[in-house]
Amino acid sequence: MSQPLPASITRTIKDTLRHLWSFPGGIKLSGHKSLSNHQPISTAKIAKQLIIPLSQHIGHASEPIVKVGDKVLKGQILGYASGPVSAPVHASGSGTVVAIEEHLIPHPSGLSALCVFIDTDGYEQWIECSPLISDSSSTDDNQEAVTHRSIATLSSHQINQQIANAGVVGLGGALYPSAAKLNTAEKMHADTLIINAAECEPYITCDDVLMRQRPEEVILGILLLKKVIGAKKCLIGIENNKPEAYQALLNTISGYNNSHTDAQIEIVQVPTLYPAGGEKQLIQVLTGREVPSQGLPMDIGIICHNVATAAAVYHAVYRGEPLISRIVTITGSAIKQPQNMEVPLGTPIRDILNQAGLDENKVEKIIMGGPMMGFSLPSIDTPVTKATNCILVSEKSELATPPPAMPCIRCARCSDSCPMSLLPQQMYWYAKARDLEKVQDYNIFDCIECGCCSYVCPSNIPLVQYFRYAKTEIWDDERERNKANIARDRHEFRKERLEKAKQAKAEAARLRKEKLAKKKALDAEQAKEKEGLSQSNDNPAKSSSADLIQEAIARAKAKKAQQQSQKKNTDNLSEAQQKKIDEVNERRRKKADSEEI
Amino acid sequence: MLFGILAFIALASVFGLVLGYAAIAFKVESSPVVEQIDALLPQTQCGQCSFAGCHPYAEAIAAGEAPINLCPPGGENLIQSLADLLDVEVLPMDDEEDSLQGPTVAIIIEETCIGCTLCIQACPVDAILGAAKQMHTVIESECTGCELCVAPCPVDCIEMIPVKQTVKNWRWPEPQYNANNKEAESIFTTLDHVLAENIRP
Amino acid sequence: MFLAQSSPFLKPELSVSKMMLVVTMLMIPGVLTAIYVFGYGVLVNIILAIIFALTFEAITLYLRRRPIAVYLKDKSALLTAVIIGVALPPLAPWWLTFVGLFFAIVIAKQLYGGLGYNTFNPAMVAYAILLISFPAEMTTYWQTPAMLASQFEGQTLSLLETINFQLFAQLPAGMTIDALTSATPLDIVRTAVLNGSATIDEIHAEGNAFGMLGGIGTEWVNLAFLAGGLFMMRKGLISWHIPISLLATLGFLSLLFGSFELDSNPSPLFHLFSGATMLGAFFIATDPVTASTTPRGRVIYGAGIGALIYIIRTWGGYPDAIAFAVLLMNMCAPLLDYYTQPRVYGHKADERDDEEAS
Structure with missing residues (x-):
């Protein structure tokens, strides 16, 4: 270019000379990137049968909403997000749902998970896409201005809803649903958007070719992301071993930066040192700040997205297309034509390997992801998922089957290379002894499993596997403990319930008995009371039988006396009569006295 | 001689007091x-x-x-x-x-269940749902795999099945060595432990 | 059955065996210089040491039911043997080497659990035990350096004569052991200074202790080990922390005390280029198994060894002090590792202190 550079570009170039920080440790690796990054992105043939796992993200698996026998169109939703941290899954080809069942998924465990099987019809018939804004990829002179204006017309919520519906997840490997991440970032007012374009793992070039060949998509996606969170600053971190991609982005950005000052995006080249593409490391290199332990970048006002995620956001908003395909690097010395391929999700890995030319005699190991953090595939009949950034097919000389591990000689090469400043030699010691408490004291949960320590270990100790083992054991212990606690509570509750029931029963029995007793007593009382009513009121006191007799006697006497007092006819009697009467009375009295005694 | 004895008595009482004080002042309260x-x-x-x-x-x-x-x-x-x-x-x-068996959970074969509620009464954690003459079912997430419900069932409709391994509860295996080295490593592990406990920080 | 195997899958760049081999190779310049200066005895020592080391290693591995081939191939016994061979007096009788290697390999290494599990540097355990048990042999069998042989009319031995002496204690007719050997420069200086029999200047005048940089003869050996050590550092086989802090501390202390009493303290250069300083700094103190592993820990570890070397050389009972200094710091290594843990990414600087306080 002979023309003088526009101001924005000189500014951007100046900005690339901005002060960079560094992270501790790290290792230099040979990239092997030129194997696959020269060819244009090819397109995978549509497979006869697509196997689409319902869980292609962190969080809850999607809930299937199609039935066996349903006809589906390309882009049609197969399963909806089943929680705040979840993402929908879409059909990546038109055809018929023939089964919804468990199938091997690409996962280090070699386990199965629920997948939707679609027999494709080959028509590739799309559902009706509803983009939020149009790309106007016409020859409009003021294209950027139009685009930008149209982004400005959208609300943050609107864009994020579109991203959520499209099932976009972090394509850098984390697979965290992007919409959920953006939501939190917006709420926490993240002011810096960092785009991870470092792609530090050897062999992988899918982001590299994406940036080289589709820089527009990346930049527009970034503008959208920026809009959603309302970030003031945006930095793209790219390793300096990708000059072509850097240049492509730079050219595209200069247009936008020129026309809109608030669209300012800085692109920064960072030194090629594994693992510069680790989220925490990239943040440290670009800003000199550290994400707090157990925290998120948002805690320091930063949100980090991958370039491929940005491109997926572009597709969701400008084209209305859900995330149903991704660029996969197919590389390794056992591949005849290493290349990058746009592959519909759910395509069996066998298909794309065949398309790229697999040299079956040479195959030693098939790895999904890079050689540092990927995993050995349990089978090539597993499908491509949102996580599949690279399929590395190695020959024997390329990747080693681990030689027998020797004892640790405490050379500290591991801790010298650890980008997190951990002490792998100590963590190994305790992980091997299954001392899960001590291993946490040495901050095992800060380990990012980058593999530097295992790579430099002269004793070939599979340190990363020890740490993964220890982590999953700790999680398992935690689950067990939680389960035990729930069981204890439920058992205590049951015991209490049974005790209560028993008490209630005993209480009821007692009550019944009491009631019976009361009734009896009541009856007796009533009888007594009746009797008491018939007796004189002047004698309410309870009386013994002797008293009763006395009373009876008294009553008899009183009666007699009454009778006597009432005998008026004896008043006027003769002396003889009186005498006789007296004698009789005397006799009676004597008799009565004798009786009384 | 006398001085020696006195000195030791003095030392003993001083240290005794210090220890006694420490026992009270730095007492560690632990749960029963x-x-x-x-x-x-x-x-x-x-x-x-x-x-x-x-x-x-x-x-x-x-x-x-x-x-x-x-x-x-x-x-x-x-x-x-x-x-x-x-x-x-x-x-x-x-x-x-x-102890060799992995964790299991109970399932009720629903066709056979007669709804007798005997299993419900046997379950120590109330993980079985149902009512008399109604089909019962096990809440899998609450089942502890104790097998106490298996014996009471009059129609043998309860089975213990292994807990399903999924991607979520999968654990990385402990790294394996080749035979040559494995034998050596097994003894190293015990030494590791001794060292880990006593010598290394 | 599919068995999960974790990343990374890249071929490891280094193995223990290769590491030990390269370190041993980088001792060759120093060893050759030592043979030139001290005669064929050094070579005989090393060969005997290697034979004994491998034999003891194989026997103990067999008794401990360990795979013999795997552990012999790691070449750690080879390195120990070469270090002992070059550290022993050049005319040491064979049984001295035998006893030394027995303690190094059987007691200090294998009984502690073999490679990677020993707390103390095996070569230095052997050296310390020999020095304590056989002080006469360990100090008197130093052949007069080649540079002094003519001056003192000392006779030199051919390879066969050396072997004959070391294995069968027979000297060629007319030669005496006293005529062949002389005290090492460090010994001469220490004795003179401790007894107050001569000042530094007087020793200088005598010309049997001081060379151009350090001790006469040993300065060249030290230079050769320095060269090998710097190459190791460049290649990333050892980190700079231990050697640099060791040499800096030793130099600083000798400068500090030397400037107070010029009469009785040799110069820093003498300390740095005499005895086994460079061998110790680059090849012994850096033994990974027994050294501290954290960056700060390694600096303190190296500085500790440097300080102890100066202290023991100046005020102690032995002419050189590498073995005792290294063994004493070996004991501190676990503690150093514990208290000098680096701050982990995303943690606050004083987090560990908080944890301990709480």
Whole structure:
């Protein structure tokens, strides 16, 4: 270019000379990137049968909403997000749902998970896409201005809803649903958007070719992301071993930066040192700040997205297309034509390997992801998922089957290379002894499993596997403990319930008995009371039988006396009569006295 | 001679006082040992230890009435942690066979169930739902795999099935060595432990 | 059955065996210089040491039921043997080497658990035990350096004569052991200074202790080990922390005390280029198994060794001090590792202190 550079570009170039920080440790690796990054992105043939796992993200698996026998169109939703941290899954080809069942998924465990099987019809018939804004990829002179204006017309919520519906997840490997991440970032007012374009793992070039060949998509996606969170600053971190991609982005950005000052995006080249593409490391290199332990970048006002995620956001908003395909690097010395391929999700890995030319005699190991953090595939009949950034097919000389591990000689090469400043030699010691408490004291949960320590270990100790083992054991212990606690509570509750029931029963029995007793007593009382009513009121006191007799006697006497007092006819009697009467009375009295005694 | 004796008496009393003071001033309050043991037990309430549940077993261990190796669901790990807690010898599992099985959960074969509620009464954690003459079902997430519901069922419609391994509960295996080295490593591990406990930080 | 195997899958760049081999190779310049200066005895020592080391290693591995081939191939016994061979007096009788290697390999290494599990540097355990048990042999069998042989009319031995002496204690007719050997420069200076029999200047005048940089003869050996050591550092086989802090501390202390009493303290250069300073700094103190592993820990570890070397050389009972200094710091390594843990990414600087306080 002979023309003088526009101001924005000189500014951007100046900005690339901005002060960079560094992270501790790290290792230099040979990239092997030129194997696959020269060819244009090819397109995978549509497979006869697509196997689409319902869980292609962190969080809850999607809930299937199609039935066996349903006809589906390309882009049609197969399963909806089943929680705040979840993402929908879409059909990546038109055809018929023939089964919804468990199938091997690409996962280090070699386990199965629920997948939707679609027999494709080959028509590739799309559902009706509803983009939020149009790309106007016409020859409009003021294209950027139009685009930008149209982004400005959208609300943050609107864009994020579109991203959520499209099932976009972090394509850098984390697979965290992007919409959920953006939501939190917006709420926490993240002011810096960092785009991870470092792609530090050897062999992988899918982001590299994406940036080289589709820089527009990346930049527009970034503008959208920026809009959603309302970030003031945006930095793209790219390793300096990708000059072509850097240049492509730079050219595209200069247009936008020129026309809109608030669209300012800085692109920064960072030194090629594994693992510069680790989220925490990239943040440290670009800003000199550290994400707090157990925290998120948002805690320091930063949100980090991958370039491929940005491109997926572009597709969701400008084209209305859900995330149903991704660029996969197919590389390794056992591949005849290493290349990058746009592959519909759910395509069996066998298909794309065949398309790229697999040299079956040479195959030693098939790895999904890079050689540092990927995993050995349990089978090539597993499908491509949102996580599949690279399929590395190695020959024997390329990747080693681990030689027998020797004892640790405490050379500290591991801790010298650890980008997190951990002490792998100590963590190994305790992980091997299954001392899960001590291993946490040495901050095992800060380990990012980058593999530097295992790579430099002269004793070939599979340190990363020890740490993964220890982590999953700790999680398992935690689950067990939680389960035990729930069981204890439920058992205590049951015991209490049974005790209560028993008490209630005993209480009821007692009550019944009491009631019976009361009734009896009541009856007796009533009888007594009746009797008491018939007796004189002047004698309410309870009386013994002797008293009763006395009373009876008294009553008899009183009666007699009454009778006597009432005998008026004896008043006027003769002396003889009186005498006789007296004698009789005397006799009676004597008799009565004798009786009384 | 006399000086020596006096000196030692003086020293002894000074240190005795210091220790006595330390014992009071720096006393470590810890939760009762029964609760600590109970916290380690798996809470299946299965009674395989011959006690009526986990808490009674914890009480028996604390009282020294039961050995620490009676709990098959807890397995070797439990024995190890109990041995650590109580500072006693690690014992081999009492019934080796049982401990080899992985965790299981009960399922009710619904076609056969007659709705007798006997299993509901047997379940120590109320993990079975149902009513008389209604089909019963096991809440899988609450089932501890204690097998106490299996025996009471008059129509044998309860089966124990292994807990399904999924991507979520999968664990990375401990790294394996080749045979040549493995033998060596197994002994290293014990030495590791000794060193880890005593020498290395 | 599919068995999960974790990343990374890249071929490891280094193995223990290769590491030990390269370190041993980088001792060759120093060893050759030592043979030139001290005669064929050094070579005989090294060969005997290697034979004994491998034999003891194989026997103990067999008794411990360890795979013999795997552990012999790691070449750690080879390195120990070469270090002992070059550290022993050049005319040491064979049984001295035998006893030394027995303690190094059987007691200090294998009984502690073999490679990677020993707390103390095996070569230095052997050296310390020999020095304590056989002080006469360890100090008197130093052949007069080649540079002094003519000056003192000392006779030199051919390779066969050396072997004959070391294995069968027979000297060619007319030669005496006293005529062949002389005290090492460090010994001469220490004795003179401790007894107050001569000042530094007087020793200088005598011309049997001081060379151009350090001790006469040993300065060249030290230079050769320095060269090998710097190459190791460049290649990233050892980190700079231990050697640099060791040499800096030793130099600083000798400068500090030397400037107070010029009469009785040799110069820093003498300390740095005499005895086994460079061998110790680059090849012994950096033994990974027994050294501290954290960056700060390694600096303190190296500085500790440097300080102890100066202290023992100046005020102690032995002419050189590498062995005792290294063994004493070996004991501190676990503690150093514990208290000098680096701050982990995303943690606050004083987090560990908080944890301990709480």
